[in-house]
Amino acid sequence: MLTSFILTRMAWVPEEKNHMKKNFLALFAALLLPFTASAEALNEKIEIATGPAGRLMLHKQQAEGMVAREDRLTIEKDGKASLVFSSEGRAIERVLHANLDGTGGDELLIVMELGGSAGMLELAMMQFKDGKYEQIWEETGFSAGKVSLADQDGDKNPDIVIEYFTDDTPPKEARGIYSFKSGKVSLLKTLPPGKAG
Amino acid sequence: MNKYFLLLFMVFSFAMPCWAETPFTEQTVRLQDTAAAEMEAINKIVKPETNGFPVTGTIAGCGTLRMRQWPWGKVMTKYPGGTSLNILGVSGEFFYVEVNGQKGYMHRNYINLPNAPATFAAPYYPGDTREGGYLPLNDGIAAAKSAASSSSSTNATSTPTSTSATVNGNAPAAKVPGAPTGQAITTKSPEFKKWFDNAVSTWAGKWAFPDVTNKYGKKVSVEEFMKAIIFIESSGVHRNASGKLTTSYCGAQGFMQLMPATAKGLGVDGTDPAQNLMGGAKFFKEVFSSRYVGQKSGIDKLVMAGCAYNMGPYSKKLAGSFEDMVRNRSGAVGYGLKVKMCLGLALTDLERSYVKEKMSGSKSVDAYADQLYSYSHGLGA
Numbered sequence: 001m002l003t004s005f006i007l008t009r010m011a012w013v014p015e016e017k018n019h020m021k022k023n024f025l026a027l028f029a030a031l032l033l034p035f036t037a038s039a040e041a042l043n044e045k046i047e048i049a050t051g052p053a054g055r056l057m058l059h060k061q062q063a064e065g066m067v068a069r070e071d072r073l074t075i076e077k078d079g080k081a082s083l084v085f086s087s088e089g090r091a092i093e094r095v096l097h098a099n100l101d102g103t104g105g106d107e108l109l110i111v112m113e114l115g116g117s118a119g120m121l122e123l124a125m126m127q128f129k130d131g132k133y134e135q136i137w138e139e140t141g142f143s144a145g146k147v148s149l150a151d152q153d154g155d156k157n158p159d160i161v162i163e164y165f166t167d168d169t170p171p172k173e174a175r176g177i178y179s180f181k182s183g184k185v186s187l188l189k190t191l192p193p194g195k196a197g
Numbered sequence: 198m199n200k201y202f203l204l205l206f207m208v209f210s211f212a213m214p215c216w217a218e219t220p221f222t223e224q225t226v227r228l229q230d231t232a233a234a235e236m237e238a239i240n241k242i243v244k245p246e247t248n249g250f251p252v253t254g255t256i257a258g259c260g261t262l263r264m265r266q267w268p269w270g271k272v273m274t275k276y277p278g279g280t281s282l283n284i285l286g287v288s289g290e291f292f293y294v295e296v297n298g299q300k301g302y303m304h305r306n307y308i309n310l311p312n313a314p315a316t317f318a319a320p321y322y323p324g325d326t327r328e329g330g331y332l333p334l335n336d337g338i339a340a341a342k343s344a345a346s347s348s349s350s351t352n353a354t355s356t357p358t359s360t361s362a363t364v365n366g367n368a369p370a371a372k373v374p375g376a377p378t379g380q381a382i383t384t385k386s387p388e389f390k391k392w393f394d395n396a397v398s399t400w401a402g403k404w405a406f407p408d409v410t411n412k413y414g415k416k417v418s419v420e421e422f423m424k425a426i427i428f429i430e431s432s433g434v435h436r437n438a439s440g441k442l443t444t445s446y447c448g449a450q451g452f453m454q455l456m457p458a459t460a461k462g463l464g465v466d467g468t469d470p471a472q473n474l475m476g477g478a479k480f481f482k483e484v485f486s487s488r489y490v491g492q493k494s495g496i497d498k499l500v501m502a503g504c505a506y507n508m509g510p511y512s513k514k515l516a517g518s519f520e521d522m523v524r525n526r527s528g529a530v531g532y533g534l535k536v537k538m539c540l541g542l543a544l545t546d547l548e549r550s551y552v553k554e555k556m557s558g559s560k561s562v563d564a565y566a567d568q569l570y571s572y573s574h575g576l577g578a
Contacts, residue, residue, distance in 0.1 A: 041462060067462045067483055068511060089488065089511025091458070114509020115462070117430055117454040118529065119447030122512060140514045141528055144447030165446060168531065168555060170318035 041065070048095045051105065053077065053128065056084070058092060067115045073108070073126075075133075084133045090114055090122055098149050100180040102157045104128060107180065109160060111147050121145040121164070125185060137185040139178070143171065152177045153188060160185070236300050239267050243302075243338055245286030245293040254292070256280045257309045264294070264301035268341030269323060269332040273301050282308065289341030290320060319446045320344065343441060380440030382470050384424075384433035384452075384577040392471040393577060397423055400478035405485040407498040411541035417499065421574070423478065425539035426506060428573040429532065430454035435470045442468055453477030480506065489515035496542060503536035504529040523547055531556060538566040539573035 042062035049056045054077030061070045071087035073095065085092075090112035097106040108126040113119070125137040142164035149158035160178040165171035175191040256262045261275040268291040276296055282303070286293040291302040306318045323340045324332055332340060383389070401419035409417045427433055431443045435452045442450055449456050451473035460467035465476035481502065484490055487510035490502050500519045507529045508514060514528040522528040524547065534552055537544060544552065549562045557565035 041464075062462055065462075065464050065479070067459050067480060067509075068487075069462075087511075090509070113456075113458065114512050115456060115459045116505065116507050116509035116512070117445070117449045117456065118507045118509075118532075119445075119449060119456055120508050120512065122509075138513060140512055141508070165319050171446065173319050 042069070048073070049097050049106075053105075053131070056095070056097075056108075057081070058095060060092065062091075069115075071112075073110065082132075084108075085110060085124065085126060085135065087112055094147070096147070096149055098158050100149070100158055100160075101182070102155075108133065109147070109149070118143045121147065121162075123147065123160075123162075125180070127183070136183065137180075139185075142176070153179060159188065233300075236266070239270075239334065240293070242334060243267050243288050243293070245288040247286040250284055250286050252284050252310060254282045254284050254294075255309045256282065256303070257307050262303055262307050263329070264296070264299070264303055265291070265331065265337075266301060267334050267337050268302050269326050269337035270302065270334065271331045272329055274299070276303075284308070284310075288338065289343070289345040291341050321444070321446055343439070380436060381438045382435040384427065386470075389470075389577050392474050393420075393423070395471065396474040396478040399475065400482050403482045405491060407495050409496050409499050409540075409542070412543040413541050415541065417540050417542075421540060422499070423481075424576045425536055425573045426477065426503065427452050427474075428539060428569075428576055429503075429535045432572075433576045435473065453480075455480070477506075484510045487511060487515075493518070496537075499540070500533045500536050500542070504533045507532040520545075520547075523551060526551070535569060538569040541570050 041064045042060050044058075044060040046058045046060070047055055048058050054075040057074050057076055059072045059074065061072075062068070063070075068089040069087055069091040070089070071092040073084040073092070074081045075084055085108075091114075092110055093113050094111040096109040096111065098109075099105065100107045100109075105128045107128070110124040110126065112122045112124070114122055120140070121142040122140040123138065123142070124135055126133040127136045142162050143166075145162050145164040148161045150161055151157060152159040152161060157180075160180070162176045162178070164174055164176070166174050177188040177191070178185050179188045256276055256279060261277050262280075263272045264274050264276060265272055268288050280296060282292075283295040284292045285295055285300070287305065288302065290305055292305045292308055294301065294303050294308075304320060306320060321344055323336075324330055326332065331337065384393075397420055401423065404419060406419055406422070411417055430449070431452050431454055433452070434443050436442055443452075443454075444450050445454055447456070450460070450467040452470060453473055453476065455463070455465070455467040455473060455476050457467060459480065460473075460476050463476040463479050465472040465479070467473050467476060484502050484505045485498075487505060489512075490498060490505045490510060493501055497518050497520075501515060504519065504522065505512070505515050512528075514522070519533050522530050522533065523545075530551060534544070534548055534556065536542075537548070538552075544562070544566065552562045552565065560568070
């Protein structure tokens, strides 16, 4: 807006004062440069859920020309925001929330994309304990993964189901099922490469 | 009274199976006839290639494989691993097969042939076919043929060995900008050298590239490293002869297999060959300086940069060394080993056993490593 206003006004400067016009535009461009250089490719804020602890918010941030994402999950309550999780370069694509162990409140399952050529996912799980979220699990290396929550062991609590491709040559399909019980996430089973063609 | 009742019961007991079986048998025959007629009608449209067939095969592995009415068509049934098949023809990535008199289409990547074991290469599932859904007849045929004519594998050596039957490609696509002749854009394209040199000269000078000498006493250059990545990622094919963009099972695109979101972050169009190379080279500036790779040195840094490119540079799996990755068999072990072999770097005993077990197939480890070195260095020649 400001740029177009200045450029419009500059058009009225007489031809004989062209050197003045050039100098002014160079100065204006130099002043503008620090703002454009620090421009962000992405800057979004999304509400994930609302609970007794407050509003769970996801901030997606990415500097221009970079793969790194500096995403953050925060809890906002009474005008104050407290940090729940920082992605440290990874891109938070989904946040699933469900009561996975049947006790207390919802756990958060954070699904992050890593940006590499294998399309790998990394997962982190947060448990709400003593008034704050604590990270209790992190798992990585799921290529082209699909993550869902569904009861797999018949205890009526949802388990974490991850469909992915293995690191074999060529890659094979596999499915990992993780269960959260007594404050611990453990691998229930890894199904052998399926053949669903 | 009881005698009469018993007699009546016996008469009914003998007669019942006849009543139940006769109409059921007729119905089954009718259904089989209908199914056969339907399959015949479908095959007039699919037109499977039958030269070189029939051959016998088996379903590989221990899971089940879907039989579909047409390529990516309605699922008719599933057969377990080990089931013998009579392979009657091929249409794109599907074999036209017969099992116990039932005919249908099965994905060829999961079928053992007498002289070619199943590749198990995970196919790209169009639509909701992975969940058991299907595509309309003409769409299914086109998708299966298109995938078969595209080299979407990230490993050149994993290309399925076919029978003597010819696999038909798709109809030629529209002329692709940058394609020298026909539709293909590869490292053999005349403009590749210009694109490659431009990408390397723009970004490789900004890489924190380690000083490494290979087993032949040769210093590894940034150009060799870049070519190794292009070879591992796409076998040097950006678009195939039909003009189809090389796209992996997870959606990575082109020479350097950039994920669309990654390409967007880097500010390039991953479908454009010059921009794809530029984006990959730009990505390595970030990779070599990233938290985990940046603090490593020598061969470990070089190999882990490759793993980071594959896994994503901010993966927690990159915190340890490549030796840890091999020992734990986690992360991008196969990818890192390919980087080592493409660059002529010597393998440890543990790495050699991994290559023998998982990668080299019937070849010796040394022959496989020499082949990767030769292929990688031959790109763009």
